[in-house]
Amino acid sequence: MSPYDPSAFPPFAVTVDLVVLTVRRHALCALVVRRGEQPFQGRWALPGGFVREDEDLGAAARRELAEETGLCAHDAGTPPAETSGAHLEQLATYGAPGRDPRMRVVSVAHLALAPDLPAPRPGGDANSARWAPVEELLEPEGAPPHSDEQQTPLAFDHGRILADGVERARSKIEYSSLATAFCPPEFTVGELRRVYEGVWGVALDPRNFHRKVTGTPGFLVPSGGTTTRQGGRPAQLFRAGGATLLNPPMLRPEV
Amino acid sequence: MSPYDPSAFPPFAVTVDLVVLTVRRHALCALVVRRGEQPFQGRWALPGGFVREDEDLGAAARRELAEETGLCAHDAGTPPAETSGAHLEQLATYGAPGRDPRMRVVSVAHLALAPDLPAPRPGGDANSARWAPVEELLEPEGAPPHSDEQQTPLAFDHGRILADGVERARSKIEYSSLATAFCPPEFTVGELRRVYEGVWGVALDPRNFHRKVTGTPGFLVPSGGTTTRQGGRPAQLFRAGGATLLNPPMLRPEV
DNA sequence: GCAAAAGTGTTGTCCGTACACCCATGC
DNA sequence: GCATGGGTGTACGGACAACACTTTTGC
Numbered sequence: 001m002s003p004y005d006p007s008a009f010p011p012f013a014v015t016v017d018l019v020v021l022t023v024r025r026h027a028l029c030a031l032v033v034r035r036g037e038q039p040f041q042g043r044w045a046l047p048g049g050f051v052r053e054d055e056d057l058g059a060a061a062r063r064e065l066a067e068e069t070g071l072c073a074h075d076a077g078t079p080p081a082e083t084s085g086a087h088l089e090q091l092a093t094y095g096a097p098g099r100d101p102r103m104r105v106v107s108v109a110h111l112a113l114a115p116d117l118p119a120p121r122p123g124g125d126a127n128s129a130r131w132a133p134v135e136e137l138l139e140p141e142g143a144p145p146h147s148d149e150q151q152t153p154l155a156f157d158h159g160r161i162l163a164d165g166v167e168r169a170r171s172k173i174e175y176s177s178l179a180t181a182f183c184p185p186e187f188t189v190g191e192l193r194r195v196y197e198g199v200w201g202v203a204l205d206p207r208n209f210h211r212k213v214t215g216t217p218g219f220l221v222p223s224g225g226t227t228t229r230q231g232g233r234p235a236q237l238f239r240a241g242g243a244t245l246l247n248p249p250m251l252r253p254e255v
Numbered sequence: 256m257s258p259y260d261p262s263a264f265p266p267f268a269v270t271v272d273l274v275v276l277t278v279r280r281h282a283l284c285a286l287v288v289r290r291g292e293q294p295f296q297g298r299w300a301l302p303g304g305f306v307r308e309d310e311d312l313g314a315a316a317r318r319e320l321a322e323e324t325g326l327c328a329h330d331a332g333t334p335p336a337e338t339s340g341a342h343l344e345q346l347a348t349y350g351a352p353g354r355d356p357r358m359r360v361v362s363v364a365h366l367a368l369a370p371d372l373p374a375p376r377p378g379g380d381a382n383s384a385r386w387a388p389v390e391e392l393l394e395p396e397g398a399p400p401h402s403d404e405q406q407t408p409l410a411f412d413h414g415r416i417l418a419d420g421v422e423r424a425r426s427k428i429e430y431s432s433l434a435t436a437f438c439p440p441e442f443t444v445g446e447l448r449r450v451y452e453g454v455w456g457v458a459l460d461p462r463n464f465h466r467k468v469t470g471t472p473g474f475l476v477p478s479g480g481t482t483t484r485q486g487g488r489p490a491q492l493f494r495a496g497g498a499t500l501l502n503p504p505m506l507r508p509e510v
Numbered sequence: 511g512c513a514a515a516a517g518t519g520t521t522g523t524c525c526g527t528a529c530a531c532c533c534a535t536g537c
Numbered sequence: 538g539c540a541t542g543g544g545t546g547t548a549c550g551g552a553c554a555a556c557a558c559t560t561t562t563g564c
Binding site for chain 1 (some may be wrong): 513515516
């Protein structure tokens with residue numbers, strides 16, 4: 001048989017789903033949209049949509065991200081754009097046969113890291129969107145398996161996808177400069193520290209953190225200005241430097 | 256419009272492609288099969304095939320791996336099986352519109368790490384298979400963009416997929432115990448060191464390596480036996496321990 | 511003055527590196 | 538004996554944690 005005989009393989013629908021993370025009020029939050037139709041009508045879900053004909057997977061993810069947030073994301077490989085660009089990278093692909101009860105759908109999940117935006121801009125076919133702390137969205141670890149049905153607030157297998165995205169973000173800021181993607185173009189060392197603290201859910205020593213990030217070549221470049229928007233003594237403003245890998249990495253405290 | 260109207264999305268073919276790596280004669284090698292048909296007839300390609308109806312992505316990858324190598328792989332999440340199991344994990348998904356000239360194909364690439372097998376067992380629809388050193392398969396970095404057409408020996412975008420898989424393997428053995436997946440069930444510290452040296456392409460200090468791996472709790476458990484199969488003084492035999500994360504990590508020497 | 515946040519200095523400790531040195535086998 | 542690989546001891550240095558301490562603002 002020819003392996004490309006059109007009758008020899010089943011057709012799939014291919015979608016992209018987005019795990020869009022930000023840090024708000026010292027907590028890691030994810031963008032979720034309310035489903036307006038069956039199945040899981042009224043439940044929260046990750047934003048996403050179908051990949052179009054003649055559209056690459058990354059392009060579909062960027063399009064969905066722009067529709068939902070207005071953010072202009074740049075690819076992980078390209079040099080950081082000067083726009084208010086979020087970080088976007090492919091996360092993983094989910095294609096279990098029963099994950100959508102209606103048809104066979106393979107979803108290529110992407111992970112986006114965004115600065116704290118003023119407000120979610122609902123767009124596309126979602127009738128509402130919000131930033132929700134990830135603790136509210138993820139299933140509790142120690143929940144008994146026979147708990148009541150609404151064990152996860154997210155539709156489909158989006159709880160699992162979100163958990164994978166959060167885990168990726170938590171580990172990746174450890175050895176890369178990705179944490180700056182959570183910050184506005186100019187930020188202080190304290191603001192960057194609060195990003196790490198929010199993503200990891202821990203407290204870091206401000207003095208050692210300051211020495212660490214300012215001492216890593218290429219991580220931060222001073223922009224010249226200062227700010228007192230966090231109160232206290234004026235703090236230097238920085239931009240993200242060109243370095244993408246942190247060596248030695250930022251050490252996450254033991255659990 | 257309903258986003259699930261069957262006429263509202265284009266149908267895709269979904270395949271799994273495998274990056275199967277092993278260490279042979281101190282070199283990192285990948286399993287490739289020769290294509291028997293157009294396009295890229297006669298060129299080498301990564302093994303792979305269509306995902307079946309009602310088949311999960313990981314199940315399709317395990318099936319393809321078994322067909323090509325006879326290996327019984329276990330999932331990344333499950334505890335290590337006692338069989339001669341290889342490591343298998345999802346790598347990334349490739350779906351550029353033109354990557355297959357005949358149709359729109361989305362390929363979910365997987366990464367498998369296998370011990371040095373006696374010989375490749377060609378199976379399925381490939382008429383020949385071999386282990387090839389990855390340096391021969393990857394495009395040279397400094398090649399001029401206007402070099403002659405056969406710049407990469409691999410079909411489709413498999414050169415890129417292989418490069419991503421090699422990069423994943425190289426970085427992952429740094430902070431996990433995955434290097435043991437390249438070893439037979441019982442192995443010596445020296446054999447494990449040769450795995451690291453082959454994957455990274457560097458030389459490691461045998462004394463410090465020994466102290467490091469035997470001093471990391473849960474990484475190696477002595478099996479009681481010894482061997483002289485590498486010559487010299489008899490070496491203790493070990494099995495892989497239960498630990499999956501290496502903390503502190505194995506440090507890769509600077510490039 | 512007082513609180514709050516930004517920075518700097520110092521010290522002990524852990525860990526990686528480099529290298530000297532000894533051990534046990536095959537030939 | 539000698540080559541080969543296995544395994545231990547030890548000294549040096551870099552980096553991190555845990556502080557004490559000073560600086561500069563708003564109120």
